[in-house]
Amino acid sequence: AQSVTQLGSHVSVSEGALVLLRCNYSSSVPPYLFWYVQYPNQGLQLLLKYTTGATLVKGINGFEAEFKKSETSFHLTKPSAHMSDAAEYFCAVSVLGNNRLAFGKGNQVVVIP
Amino acid sequence: DAGVTQSPTHLIKTRGQQVTLRCSPISGHKSVSWYQQVLGQGPQFIFQYYEKEERGRGNFPDRFSARQFPNYSSELNVNALLLGDSALYLCASSWRDRSQETQYFGPGTRLLVL
Numbered sequence: 001a002q003s004v005t006q007l008g009s010h011v012s013v014s015e016g017a018l019v020l021l022r023c024n025y026s027s028s029v030p031p032y033l034f035w036y037v038q039y040p041n042q043g044l045q046l047l048l049k050y051t052t053g054a055t056l057v058k059g060i061n062g063f064e065a066e067f068k069k070s071e072t073s074f075h076l077t078k079p080s081a082h083m084s085d086a087a088e089y090f091c092a093v094s095v096l097g098n099n100r101l102a103f104g105k106g107n108q109v110v111v112i113p
Numbered sequence: 114d115a116g117v118t119q120s121p122t123h124l125i126k127t128r129g130q131q132v133t134l135r136c137s138p139i140s141g142h143k144s145v146s147w148y149q150q151v152l153g154q155g156p157q158f159i160f161q162y163y164e165k166e167e168r169g170r171g172n173f174p175d176r177f178s179a180r181q182f183p184n185y186s187s188e189l190n191v192n193a194l195l196l197g198d199s200a201l202y203l204c205a206s207s208w209r210d211r212s213q214e215t216q217y218f219g220p221g222t223r224l225l226v227l
Contacts, residue, residue: 009153032212043117043203043218044156051213090155094212100146100169101205101216103155 002027002093004074006104013085014112019063019078021107023091026072032094033074034101035065039087047089050074061085086111115139117206117219125225126194134189134222138206144168145187146216147179150201159202162187163210191224199226 003026013019025031032051036044048059055067061084065076074091088108092101118137126132138145144163148156158171162181176192185206191198201223205216 034215036218041220043220044205045218046215049213049215092155098161098168098210099144099207099212099214099216100158100161100171101148101156102158105153106155 002031002102004033004091004093004102004104006091006107008107009105010108010110012110012112013081015083016080019076019081019085019109021076021089021091021109023065023074023076023104024072025074025091025093027093030069032099033065033067034092034094035059035063035074035076036090036092036103037087038090038106044090047076081109081111083111083113085109117204117217119202119204119219119222121222122220123223123225125227127227128194128196130194130226131190131192132194132224134191134202134204134224136187136189136204136206136219138185138187138204139217142206142208142217143185144207144210144214145181145185146205146207147187147189148203148205149173150203150221152200156203159189161210168210194226196226199224 035047146161147159150156160179161169201221207214
């Protein structure tokens with residue numbers, strides 16, 4: 001069964017510094033991968049997704065992620081953190097044959113002024 | 114255009130009671146999925162409906178049930194509530210039920226079971 005692993009539940013980053021959130025997936029077939037963001041007391045908002053084609057995917061709010069099949073990874077990055085990036089971030093993989101999502105445990109990002 | 118809407122936003126119930134949560138998908142979307150998000154965890158898949166048919170069920174007990182109506186809105190029912198059912202319940206909609214389709218999430222219903 002497809003699954004994703006996100007290590008480090010809490011991530012602290014200084015304002016203006018690189019944001020790097022790691023996601024590794026387990027899948028016996030080519031996966032479809034997603035990053036979602038959740039602000040306090042809100043639902044999930046899609047940041048970006050990888051389906052096929054270009055392995056470097058650009059999303060909203062300056063985020064991007066690179067699909068690396070050899071490393072089974074889909075890490076999320078943003079060159080310069082902003083205070084508004086403080087939120088919880090979830091990596092997810094869709095299950096083969098339908099679009100049910102299997103989520104990682106999430107990363108709570110804290111931005112330090 | 115309106116996004117996914119859910120009602121109610123908050124709910125407090127006692128153990129043993131029953132609850133019904135409602136979801137209206139984005140206009141034109143035919144697939145609705147339900148997820149449970151316990152505090153500090155990622156969402157867990159409960160049900161998926163497409164064109165009013167159940168397309169999948171997660172690892173949840175039979176106390177959980179759902180349905181989708183002709184207008185593609187959906188209800189999630191939970192019977193005999195347990196303390197562990199306290200969670201944020203998220204509804205998501207997509208145009209189809211294909212793997213690459215983006216799911217759009219509603220704001221959720223926060224259920225507290227006392």
